[in-house]
Amino acid sequence: MINPETPVRELGERALLKHLRSRVPSGPGVEIGIGDDAAAIETSPITLVTTDCLVEGVHFLREWAPARLVGRKALTVNLSDIAAMAGTPRHAVVSLCLPPDLPLWWVDGLYDGLLERSAETGVTIVGGNLAVSISQIVVDITLLGQGGDKLMRRSGAVPGDLVVVSGALGAAAAGLKLLAQGARLDEDGFLHKTGVWTESSARAVTHCLRALLDPNPPLAFSRALAEQDIVHAGMDLSDGLSGDLRTLCDESDVSAWVDAAALPVDGAAASLERARGGDAASLALHGGEDYQLLLAVPPDRLDALRDVAVIWDIPTTVVGEFAPGPSALLLKKGGSLLPLTAQSHDHFRARPATGGEPATRP
Amino acid sequence: MINPETPVRELGERALLKHLRSRVPSGPGVEIGIGDDAAAIETSPITLVTTDCLVEGVHFLREWAPARLVGRKALTVNLSDIAAMAGTPRHAVVSLCLPPDLPLWWVDGLYDGLLERSAETGVTIVGGNLAVSISQIVVDITLLGQGGDKLMRRSGAVPGDLVVVSGALGAAAAGLKLLAQGARLDEDGFLHKTGVWTESSARAVTHCLRALLDPNPPLAFSRALAEQDIVHAGMDLSDGLSGDLRTLCDESDVSAWVDAAALPVDGAAASLERARGGDAASLALHGGEDYQLLLAVPPDRLDALRDVAVIWDIPTTVVGEFAPGPSALLLKKGGSLLPLTAQSHDHFRARPATGGEPATRP
Numbered sequence: 001m002i003n004p005e006t007p008v009r010e011l012g013e014r015a016l017l018k019h020l021r022s023r024v025p026s027g028p029g030v031e032i033g034i035g036d037d038a039a040a041i042e043t044s045p046i047t048l049v050t051t052d053c054l055v056e057g058v059h060f061l062r063e064w065a066p067a068r069l070v071g072r073k074a075l076t077v078n079l080s081d082i083a084a085m086a087g088t089p090r091h092a093v094v095s096l097c098l099p100p101d102l103p104l105w106w107v108d109g110l111y112d113g114l115l116e117r118s119a120e121t122g123v124t125i126v127g128g129n130l131a132v133s134i135s136q137i138v139v140d141i142t143l144l145g146q147g148g149d150k151l152m153r154r155s156g157a158v159p160g161d162l163v164v165v166s167g168a169l170g171a172a173a174a175g176l177k178l179l180a181q182g183a184r185l186d187e188d189g190f191l192h193k194t195g196v197w198t199e200s201s202a203r204a205v206t207h208c209l210r211a212l213l214d215p216n217p218p219l220a221f222s223r224a225l226a227e228q229d230i231v232h233a234g235m236d237l238s239d240g241l242s243g244d245l246r247t248l249c250d251e252s253d254v255s256a257w258v259d260a261a262a263l264p265v266d267g268a269a270a271s272l273e274r275a276r277g278g279d280a281a282s283l284a285l286h287g288g289e290d291y292q293l294l295l296a297v298p299p300d301r302l303d304a305l306r307d308v309a310v311i312w313d314i315p316t317t318v319v320g321e322f323a324p325g326p327s328a329l330l331l332k333k334g335g336s337l338l339p340l341t342a343q344s345h346d347h348f349r350a351r352p353a354t355g356g357e358p359a360t361r362p
Numbered sequence: 363m364i365n366p367e368t369p370v371r372e373l374g375e376r377a378l379l380k381h382l383r384s385r386v387p388s389g390p391g392v393e394i395g396i397g398d399d400a401a402a403i404e405t406s407p408i409t410l411v412t413t414d415c416l417v418e419g420v421h422f423l424r425e426w427a428p429a430r431l432v433g434r435k436a437l438t439v440n441l442s443d444i445a446a447m448a449g450t451p452r453h454a455v456v457s458l459c460l461p462p463d464l465p466l467w468w469v470d471g472l473y474d475g476l477l478e479r480s481a482e483t484g485v486t487i488v489g490g491n492l493a494v495s496i497s498q499i500v501v502d503i504t505l506l507g508q509g510g511d512k513l514m515r516r517s518g519a520v521p522g523d524l525v526v527v528s529g530a531l532g533a534a535a536a537g538l539k540l541l542a543q544g545a546r547l548d549e550d551g552f553l554h555k556t557g558v559w560t561e562s563s564a565r566a567v568t569h570c571l572r573a574l575l576d577p578n579p580p581l582a583f584s585r586a587l588a589e590q591d592i593v594h595a596g597m598d599l600s601d602g603l604s605g606d607l608r609t610l611c612d613e614s615d616v617s618a619w620v621d622a623a624a625l626p627v628d629g630a631a632a633s634l635e636r637a638r639g640g641d642a643a644s645l646a647l648h649g650g651e652d653y654q655l656l657l658a659v660p661p662d663r664l665d666a667l668r669d670v671a672v673i674w675d676i677p678t679t680v681v682g683e684f685a686p687g688p689s690a691l692l693l694k695k696g697g698s699l700l701p702l703t704a705q706s707h708d709h710f711r712a713r714p715a716t717g718g719e720p721a722t723r724p
Binding site for chain 2: 008052059
């Protein structure tokens with residue numbers, strides 16, 4: 001038993017690798033797992049590959065997010081990408097950059113979350129890399145998945161398709177504001193501090209913090225949609241509806257309008273935002289980190305969509321319509337159509353150390 | 363045409379992604395490349411996966427390594443891992459963490475090297491991720507390869523097998539010392555400054571700097587060895603012979619001895635090291651970053667090894683022998699056998715900002 005306060009520098013790369021390797025179970029399709037020059041896995045004819053990372057001070061702060069939840073989320077953001085292609089996640093490699101003074105318990109907490117989320121979603125960790133960094137933790141995961149016969153692309157939306165989103169939007173963005181106000185979850189995902197909020201708001205606060213720190217994207221839903229030819233195009237909502245819709249329009253060479261009144265604003269986020277006099281619709285439009293699906297659905301497939309949504313218990317909402325290109329966004333508000341500027345998060349422009357805070361550029 | 367001095371912060375994530383995407387060509391087996399939620403590639407029944415990263419201040423310094431060479435090396439260290447499994451590299455994803463003030467020309471230089479090395483080795487870049495970091499550049503690559511019927515494992519060496527290394531050792535470690543003494547390569551890999559060395563040593567200096575900054579591992583050789591059942595086990599030499607041999611012994615549950623007199627010390631490294639009164643054999647034993655192969659060859663397959671080595675023009679040297687376990691290393695020097703302590707680089711223990719400098723622990 002190693003003292004959990006041991007800094008990774010003192011433990012050394014070799015001992016840490018051995019320790020982590022002993023924690024990672026094997027799984028289906030793994031010919032060679034951790035410990036060789038490369039992993040060897042069984043693959044289907046089409047393999048999906050995605051990579052996404054969480055950087056300390058940019059995507060998370062150690063004071064704001066327990067290590068276990070960072071581990072869960074590091075895998076989840078990649079799971080969301082594989083789901084958004086209508087694929088099945090299979091195998092992951094985990095590349096860590098760790099500051100030398102980081103205690104072992106933090107790395108173990110991260111792996112608690114990684115292993116738990118892997119087990120929940122049928123993913124096996126098959127390899128990785130350990131490197132030292134000067135100051136920031138970087139958790140970089142590459143996830144491989146199995147692609148079915150039909151993939152969900154970002155291109156393929158046509159004028160007349162409906163703009164549909166899954167789930168509710170804005171809770172993660174509200175969660176980020178709550179973190180800044182001192183609200184905290186413990187490593188089990190329970191509310192630890194409400195920050196400036198009273199106990200009566202505990203349920204809403206917990207909900208929004210969880211939406212940000214431990215997102216739960218619909219993973220199997222898009223496979224059903226692709227198999228049944230229900231969508232022309234789709235992607236996951238990670239940067240915020242306005243930015244992601246712009247991306248989908250770019251890739252499909254169409255434009256789109258969104259009805260502000262139709263947005264499925266998260267109820268908890270809406271009530272917290274109302275209490276502070278803010279605009280919850282703006283969180284839903286621009287907030288980001290929702291990890292829901294943005295879909296282009298032909299009108300004659302809307303009933304089929306609703307049938308599948310009932311089976312998977314995923315709320316879906318028509319929020320607008322695609323129109324002929326070139327790529328542009330409009331917002332229907334009151335009776336008029338206004339230009340909608342994508343205000344999504346841009347990592348390179350936002351100030352660091354705030355998580356997914358939306359950039360406030362004009 | 364974007365001004366190459368533009369910092370990535372000013373350019374923004376979206377524009378940088380678009381710019382890089384326009385530079386990356388498609389390739390064989392790519393169903394969906396950069397630009398969707400995940401890439402989709404054609405895969406064989408067994409896929410090899412490896413991930414390795416270069417961290418600024420740890421694996422490279424911007425003043426020491428031109429961006430183009432960092433790009434080449436970031437792919438090469440992964441190519442070496444796929445080769446060490448007797449696989450064929452196919453597709454890569456590139457995850458970058460970039461400080462916001464990094465100028466575009468640095469990222470473009472990195473991609474010059476990445477794309478050039480990809481083209482040389484039949485690899486296609488199919489996706490990646492861009493994130494901002496506070497201060498350090500991190501280039502994290504996951505490389506997928508095709509595994510043949512026979513893979514080269516780290517386990518499988520048996521007592522009596524010969525310890526064989528490919529190529530010459532110690533040049534990269536000498537190159538690191540040269541960088542510290544002010545010697546520099548330009549982005550085309552030509553000698554730019556000799557540092558404290560006179561012009562007469564230019565050839566040796568260039569050779570050692572290139573060995574460190576632009577390594578050239580034998581990529582196809584191990585496939586031939588595996589196909590013809592010439593090796594029982596093998597791995598790439600990245601951490602230094604002593605450390606890597608210890609790892610191979612651990613994985614195969616054997617011990618080994620190495621003959622100091624038999625080590626294929628790189629000629630240029632030896633001459634530079636002699637001139638400063640140092641011990642070149644120590645560089646070959648502990649230096650690291652050689653990216654050659656360490657092999658366990660049954661004695662009755664030595665002739666077959668040499669036949670294949672001639673075809674691929676790869677020098678091979680018998681440097682010792684595997685013996686019954688438990689894992690331990692001995693060094694034959696003069697007439698006696700001494701315990702050999704693995705002194706290879708440990709990222710977490712070494713002081714940062716020196717590249718692959720061997721840790722000087724007892």
